[in-house]
Amino acid sequence: LGEQFARLSALEQSVLLWLAIVREPVSLEELLAVLDAPKPRGQVLEAVDGLRRRSLIERGHRPGSFTLQTVVLEYATTLLISEATSEIKQGRLARLIEHGLELATAKEYVRQTQERLIVTPLLADVRSVYRGRVEVEERLLALLDQLRAQAEYAQGYGPANVLALLHLQRGHLRGLDLSQLVMRGASLRGVEMQDATLSGALLRDTTFNEAIDITWAVAISRTGQYWAAGSRRGEARVRREEGRRLHLAWQAHTDTVRALAFSPDGGTLATGSWDGAIKLWDIESGALLWTSWFTDNIECLAFAPDGRTLASGGDDATVQLWDAASGTHRQTLSGQSGPVFALAWSPDGRLLASGGFDTHIRLWELSGGQPGTGVQILTGHTNWVLGLAFAPDGTQLASGSWDDTVRLWDVASGSLRQTLTGHTDRVRAVAWSPDGRILASCGFDQTIWLWDVDRGSYRTALHGHTAGVYDIAFTPDSRSLLSGSDDGTLRVWDVERGKCVHIMQGYAVSLYDVAWSPDGTQLASAGSNTLVTIWDVEGLKPLRLLRGHRSLVYGVAWSPDGRFLASSGLDNAVRLWDATTGEARQILQDPDHVNTLFYGVTWSPDGTQLASASYQQGVQVWEVTTGARRWVGRAQPTRIRRVAWSPDGTQLASGGDDGSVCLWQASDGTLRASLQGHRGMVMSVAWSPDGTRLASGGGSRGSGELFVWDAQSGERLHTLSEPSEVVGALAWSPTGVVLVSGGSDGTMRWWDMQRGECLAMREGHQGAVQSLRVSPDGRRLASCGDDGAIKIWDLQSDEQLRMLRRDRPYERLNITRIRGVTEAQKTTMRALGAFEDVPVNSIQHL
Incomplete structure (x- = not known):
């Protein structure tokens, strides 16, 4: 094979090595697309024919495709690694400029194979030449400097190849000078690049991290033209070209987008959210066509095959049918004894299936515009459908x-045909x-x-x-x-x-809760990245990361004596941690339902009990020393976001997504009062320092609601006009004169409770404000939100004092005058921490 390779023309050698890199059958067009310098189609075709005549390549399974024979593939891979090692040692790059070793745009399993079989062995060879880690990095960095000095057309794949080796060597690309380089085919997805610079760099066929949130719903239109994703933070994104091109991205809702459905003709997209709204969007323009509101969460959506009817299911235990064109409500199907999580239409549109909390599946017959009737109940599942x-x-x-x-x-017949087992979890x-x-x-x-x-x-x-x-x-x-x-x-x-x-x-990363240590020197935060983080208030970096939760963490609270932290999350657990060492001490769970999802958590003022909010399983209270659950308050069969202990420890307040505010006797869980008035979900509850008043915040039909109640009589004392769509967080000043609110639009407001007027307004966070906490000394206010940041404010002057945030992937990455990226990509990079220098002559002096 060595003799045959030596007799090949330069172009034939290049094609052979490229086929070793792509590692699967390719067409002539696909081969032309990856070549470093454009080559005439006829010349490349001639080279391919030459290799075929020598029996070095064979036909692929796709018409018009070709690939290397197995023995030739192994030889060419070994040769490529050997030549690349020699080039790095000698400092004269040729193959490494002409060929990309790990292509960002390749199919993911191919890219992983390229890293495993080409880049990793190459790095091993380089390490055998340059023994120390420092020596290896210095050699690779010297090659980058050498490439930077060359004309852009001459850099080829060189910088991207060196970058792949550096990433494998260091585990990150932090602090690197990558300015003025041409990077073709570089994979920057999942790569940390804090404090690096891409100033003046030219990027081609490069992939990045995206500022997309956790996806809870996906859908593909019937033609395949559009792909949609809905996120936990209420965002919706629509892609085209098999997901490769972003078509639309917008804030569709103020809470989790739990359901997506394309109309059968692919012209519209329906979104359903935990904010209680169903919305229909024109998919080409992104225009909102109609909105229908419910008090409780929306869990599922399904278009009828003819596209004329949209079915929805939610936490109100009903199936609703809507006119898809106008959003007019048609009828309600009742029968399930709990939330409806799933819907599906039969292909002929005659049957609608629903399933949910009660473990049963119901089949509804719908035909001829007549009211829907239940025709069958399918039983067999032993948990939620x-x-x-x-x-x-x-x-x-x-x-x-x-x-x-x-x-x-x-x-x-409604009979069970078979049960498919294999999943080891829900x-x-x-x-x-x-x-x-x-x-x-x-x-x-x-x-x-x-x-x-x-x-x-x-x-x-x-x-x-x-x-x-x-x-x-x-x-x-x-x-x-x-x-x-x-x-x-x-x-x-x-x-x-x-x-x-x-x-x-x-x-x-969203931060859902923040808590002060009793001495006011530290903060703890809970977030969507499954972490509980402890911060030094005066520092900039986290002190400790507490790992153990398997899903997002919604609540965190410091014990009154400062020894322990409690955290609650959607992994069905309330965890207790040693606040000094970060060690896990105890796990509290619902003894009746192992899959209970926990939200907010709070300590009793004397530190002997913990209370947590949950989904569908009420307010739960545990004795901390024994870990035994004391009582459960089940008056709110809904999602309860927050619970708050009264200052004297005698009562608990809770707010539900069904609009209810409940007051519980802390000793035994007796329901003392149910405060009615909210038209939509209640996101936050907060006691005044003297325990005489209770504030509750939430939202309904696109407008925020902020109420203050007399805790003894249940009378509503104040209704404050809140411009945000949803009030997500509340905190009282130590005097009880000022109430601070945080909204879904990121705005924070200081309210004078004597006059019922807004004293000040601040842009608090990018995205929703999730939690507000006053420091033990009453002088500072901590806020956190969907931008992953903690901000500390002077409570009296409402001025921001400092910000704490874990570095995002591109924190302080300089992208000034970067080329080859779209404006949307630059926007994403900035959202992940990158910045651009502002030219002096563009600064306007006022």
Whole structure:
């Protein structure tokens, strides 16, 4: 083979090495696209024919494609690594300029193979030449300087190759000078680049982190033209060109987008959210066509096959039918004894299936405009039903449940055909391939299962997500599957190969709660990144990261004596930590329901008890020393976001998504009062320092609600006009004269409670304000929100004192005069911490 290679022309050698890099059959057009310098099509075709005549390449499985024979592939890979090592040692790059070793735009499984079989062995060879870590890095950095001195057209793939080696060597690219370099095919997704500079750099075919939040819903239009994703923070994104191009991105809701549905003609997109709204959008322009509001959360949506009716399900235990064109309510289907989590229409539009909290699946008959009637109840699941999908031929219904199973039902008889087992945790969604051959399911075991329905067994399991997978959708040709996960990624899978072909890496950390230590020197925060973080108030970096939660952490609270921290999250646990060492001390759970989702958490004033809010399982109170649950208050069968202990420790207040505010006797859980008046969800409750008043904040129908109640009589004392769509956080001043509110638009307001007037307004956070806490000395206010930042304010003057935030991936990355990226990409990079220098002559002096 060595002799044959030596007799090849330069172009033939280059093509051979390129085929070793791409590692799978390619067409002539695909080969032309990756060549460093444009070559005439005829010359490249001649080179390919020459290699074929020498029996070095063979035809691929796709028409018009070709690839290397296995033995030649191994030889060419070894040769490429050997020549690259020699070039690095000699400081004269040729192959490394002409060939990209790890291509960012390659299919993900190919890119991973390139890193494993080419870049990693090459780095090992370089390390054998330059023994020390410092020596290796110095050599690679010297090559970057050498490339920077060359003309842009002459740099080729050189900088991207050196960057791949540096990333593998260092684990990050922090602090590097990458200015004035040409980077082609560089993968900057998931790479930390704090304090680096890309000033004046030219980027081509490069991938980045995206400022996308955790995806809880995905959908693909029937034609495949549009792909949609809905996030935990209420954002919606629509992509085109098989997910490669962002078409629209907007703040669709003020809370989690739990449901997405394309109309059958692909012209509109329906979104449903925990903010209680259903909205219909024109997909081409992004225009809002109509909005319908509910008091409680929206959990699922489904268009009828004819596109004329939209069905919705939510926490009010009903199925609602809407006129899709106008948003007019048509009818209500009642019968489920708890929240409705899943809906699916039969292909002929005659049946609507619903499933949810009560573990049952109901089939409703809808025809001829007549009122819907329940015709069957399918029983068998032993936990919540979260996913439903009819087979394309309408004969079977698939269901996925939190009992870890997928079940197939015969639609005609209502009998159970088979139970598919394999998931090791709760199943979140199911989807049938349009050709009817494959059923996909996903869940909290981080795995997507593909089932061969005819054989009644699993076909393959798709691994790659590092957290629970929330939703899945097939492309119309059944060849690809889109998935969204709690790990912040959207992934595209090749169904036939069972491999990931594309990853959209997101980074967006929300902080849901913040708490002061009793001495006021430290802060603790809880966030969507599963971490509890302890901060030095006077420092800039976190002191400790407490790891243990497996999903987002919604609440954090310091014990009154400062020895312990309590945190609560959606991983069904309230955790106790040693505040000094960060060690986990205790886990409190719901003894009746192992899957209870916990929200806010608070200590009793004497430090002997903990209370937590939950979804559908009420307010729960534990004795800290024994870990035993003392009582449960179940008057609010809804999502309770926050609980607050009265200053004297005798009462607990809670606010629910159903608009209720409840007061509980702390000793035994007796319901003392239910305060009615909110028209929408209650996001926050806060006691005045003297315990005589209770403030509650929330939102309904696009307008914020802020009430102050007399805690003894239950009378509403004040109704404050809050411009934010939702009031998410509240805090009283020590005197009880001032109340501070934080809204979904990031605005903070200081209210004079004697006059009921707004004293001051500050732009607090980018995105919603999630929590407000006054320091023990009463002088400072801490706020946190969806931008992942903690801000500390002077409570009296309302001036910001400092900001605490963990570095984002591109923090302080200089992108001044960067080229080859779109404005949308620059916006994303800035959202992740990058900046641009402002030219002196562009500064306007006022």
